[in-house]
Amino acid sequence: MDAEEFRTLGHEVVDLLAEYFEEIEQKPVFPDVEPQALRRLFDESLPEAPMAAEAVLEEVREKLLPYCTHVGHPGYMGLITPSPNPVGVIGDFLCSALNQNIGAYSIGPAAVAMERRTVRWLTDLAGYGPGAGGNLTSGGMMANFLGLKLARDWASGDRAQHDGLEGRWAVYASEERHVSVDKAVDAIGLGRNALRALPTDARFEVRLDALEQAIAEDKARGIRPMCIVGIFGTTNTGAVDNIRELRKIADRERMWLHADAAYGGGMLLSRLAPMRERGLELADSITIDPHKWFYAPLDAGAVLVKDERRLTASFGMKPSYLTDEMEGANERYQYYVHGFEQSRRFRSLKVWMSFKRYGAAQIGEWIDNNVRQARHLYEMVAERPEFEAASEPPMSAICIRWCGTEMDAAEAKRFHAQVVERVEKSGEFWISTTELKGKTWFRINPVNFRTRTEHMDQLLALLEQECRAIAG
C-alpha cells in the first residue's frame, strides 16, 4: 500500500466513523441476528490472493458494522463498556501506526515518557504521593492479577518470586468482588479455595465483623492472612468498602491491601461526590480502568502502586537480550523491569489525548450525569410498588427487580431473563441480569456520555410494559 492509497482509505474510514457516531442513536443497540448466521458470514478459508483495500473496507461495512453491539448508543447500559470518546479513537489509530512498544525505552522514548505522565495523573487522582508508580494494563482483570502478585511477593518477604510459597495463605474479599479476584488468587499459586468470600451488609459493603472472624479462624488453623481486596465500586451496585477500616485491619495483621477501583475509580473525577473520604489512597495497590468510566476505548486498565519500588521487587528481571547498555543513570525507564508484560501497546496515548482534549472537568461532568441518571431511576422506582431497587446507587450502577407478581426464586430468574431478552430485541436498550443475596435483578449501568435522563424514563416504561406483558 503506497502513501496515496493509505491516505484515501484513511479518509474514507474517518468519514465512515464520523457518520457512525452521528447516526449511532438511530441504530438498534443490539443486532437482530443469530450466531450461526454470523459464523456463516465469515466462513471462508485463508485468502491466497490480495484484494483491493476498498473492497476489504466494503466487507467490513457489510459484515461487521450492522452486527455490532453499539456500546456508544445512549441505550447501552449493560456490562461495563462505555461509549468510547472520539478523541480516544483517534489516539488508538495513531498508536497502531506508530507501534511504539512500551515494554522497552529503546522502542518508544517519548511514548514511555507519555505513559509515565499518564500513570502519574492516575496516581495523583488516586491520592498517592510522589513515590507511586504503575502500569497500564489490558484491563481490570490483569490489574487485579498484578495487585495480588505484588501482595504475595511482599507478604512472603520477597521469597515467593524465587522459591514459591511455603505454607497456606488466605485472601479476603467481599461476596460482591469481581471474578478477576478469584482468578488472581488462583494464578498466584494459592488456589481459588484460599479466597474467603465475605458477606456484605444492606449496602453491599463488606462486613468488617465477618472479615475479623474469617481472619481469626484462619489463624487458628495455621493459615496466614496475605491480602485484603477492598472494592471501590462493585460491579453490580457500585458499593464502596470502607477502605479506612480495611487499612487498620491490614496493618494489624501485616497484610497487603489492594483496592479494586476498576469501575468506581471514575468517581475520583466527579465534581459532586469524589468519595475522597473513603480512603482509596490508603491501599497499597489500586486497580483503575480508564477504559471503563474515563470513557477511553478498549483497552486501558491500570494497576497503581503506592511504592513504585514494589513493582521492581516483583518483576525486576533483566535478560541480556533486553538490557539497554545506554541506560546510564537509570534515566531510561524500562517498563519490562517494572511490570509483567514486555511487548505492549502504547495504551496511554488515547488516555493522554482524552485528558488533554476534554480535561478532567468535562469527563467529571459526564460521570456526574451518569450518577444523576442512576439516581433518577432509583427515585422513579421508589414510587412504583411493582419494582424494588437493591440499594440507593452511590455511582451509576443500579439493580432493580419486578416484584409485582408472586414468584419463587427460579420463576423470578426466568422472568427477569425473559424481560431482558425482550429488551434486547426492542433494539432500544441493552441491560443484563444478575443475582444479589439470592434474588434476580435487572442490572443497569449507564457509563455513557450520550445517555440522557429521558433515557431512564423510557427504559423504565419499557421494563414496565414488558414485565406486565409477561406477567399477564
Ligand SMILES: Cc1ncc(COP(=O)(O)O)c(C=O)c1O
Ligand atoms: C470491579 C471490577 N473489577 C475488575 C473488573 C475486570 O475488568 P476488565 O473487564 O477491564 O478486565 C471489572 C469489570 O467489569 C469490575 O467491574
